[in-house]
Amino acid sequence: MNFPSKLIEDAVTEISRLPGIGKKTALRLALHLLKQSEAHTEALALALSRMRQEIKYCKICHNVADEEECSICKSHRRDGSIICVVEDMRDVLAIENTNQYQGKYHVLGGVISPIQGIGPEDLKIESLIQRIEKASESEPVKEVILALSATMEGDTTAFYLAKRLKEKGVSVSTIARGIPVGGELEFTDEVTLGRSIMTRINYNTD
Amino acid sequence: MNFPSKLIEDAVTEISRLPGIGKKTALRLALHLLKQSEAHTEALALALSRMRQEIKYCKICHNVADEEECSICKSHRRDGSIICVVEDMRDVLAIENTNQYQGKYHVLGGVISPIQGIGPEDLKIESLIQRIEKASESEPVKEVILALSATMEGDTTAFYLAKRLKEKGVSVSTIARGIPVGGELEFTDEVTLGRSIMTRINYNTD
Structure with a gap:
C-alpha cells in the first residue's frame, strides 16, 4: 500500500505488529483515531505507555500488580x-x-x-x-x-x-479435562471423550 | 472483569474503545505488549500520538497528507x-x-x-x-x-x-454497479442483478 502520509504509514506499521491485526485492520483503526478527538488518541497512547513502564509483578505469585504484592497474595x-x-x-x-x-x-x-x-x-x-x-x-x-x-x-x-x-x-x-458443561456427547472430539471416560468420576466414593 | 492492576484496566478500557475490539481482545493485546520490550510499546504509543497531532489534510482534495498539498494534487x-x-x-x-x-x-x-x-x-x-x-x-x-x-x-x-x-x-x-469480476450470476443478490440488467452496456455503441 502506498500511503499518502508517512505518519499514517508508521502508525499502521506499529498497529499491525499486534497479534491478529493485519495492515487493513490497522489502517481502519488509524483512520478511526483520526476521526476522533486528539484527547482520545492521547489517552490511548498514554495508557499503553504507562502500563508498559509502570507495571509491577507480585513478588510472591508473579501476577500483574500495581504494588509489590498483589491483592490476592495480601488477602x-x-x-x-x-x-x-x-x-x-x-x-x-x-x-x-x-x-x-x-x-x-x-x-x-x-x-x-x-x-x-x-x-x-x-x-x-x-x-x-x-x-x-x-x-x-x-x-x-x-x-x-x-x-x-x-x-x-x-x-x-x-x-x-x-x-x-x-x-x-x-x-x-x-x-479435570472432560466434556464442557452444556456440551453434547456426539459433538465432542474423540480425545476429550476418551480422556473423560478414562478419568471418570465414581459416584460411590462420595 | 476485576483486573489485578489499574494500569492494565486503563489500557484495556482505552484499547477496547477502538471499533471491533472487545474487552477480551483488548486484554490479549495488552498482555502481548507486556511480553514485548518496552521500546515496542513506546514506538506504538509515539506513532499513534504523532499521527494524531501532526497529521495534515490536503487543502485541495482533503486527503490525508504530510504537507499542505498531497502528492496527487501537486502532480x-x-x-x-x-x-x-x-x-x-x-x-x-x-x-x-x-x-x-x-x-x-x-x-x-x-x-x-x-x-x-x-x-x-x-x-x-x-x-x-x-x-x-x-x-x-x-x-x-x-x-x-x-x-x-x-x-x-x-x-x-x-x-x-x-x-x-x-x-x-x-x-x-x-x-458501475454490477456483478463483480469472477462473480457467478446465480449467487448474485437480486438487487445487484436487477441493477446490472437496468444499467446494461450496449456493445453496439462502442
Missing part, C-alpha cells in the same frame, strides 16, 4: 495452603470469575514449549518450589492445583511440575 | 479535468491500487447519513463546488466521477452531489 481471607498454578493473568481472571476457588495463585508466565525455545528455566518454577519450601513453617502448602491448558505444551509443563513437586511432599492435582 | 502528470469523489482515504488507496485512474480526487470525509446526523454541510461538498468554480479558467473540470459505496447513504450522497454539480455544467458519472 488473609484466601487459603494459603492451596496454590493454583496458571500460565498467565488471563487464567487468574477466568478462575476468579467462577467464584469457586479460595486459594492462592502462582503465575508461571508461560508453558514449556521446545518449539518456541521456552524451557523450565524461563518460567517461574524455581520460585514456586522456593515458595513451597519457605511456607512450610507458618502455613504449609498442602496442595498444588495445576490449571494449565489441555495442549501438548500445557501437559508437558504439568508433567514436569508434578515430578518436581512430588519431591517436596505436596499433593499435586490437575483440573 | 502535473495527473489529469486535473477529472475529479473522482470518494468517502475517505481508504477509497483513494483502493482506486490507486487499480492503476486505472489518472485524474485527481476529492475526499468528502464521509457520506450523508441522517441516522448518524451527518448532513451535506458536514462533508467537503462546498469545497468541491468552489474547486470546480475556481478551476474553470486554467484547467476546467470536465467530469466528476462519484465513487461512493453502493449503500443507502452512498446513493443519497451521490444523488445530492449529482443535483448540485449539474448546475455547474460538469459531466457527472458514477462507477
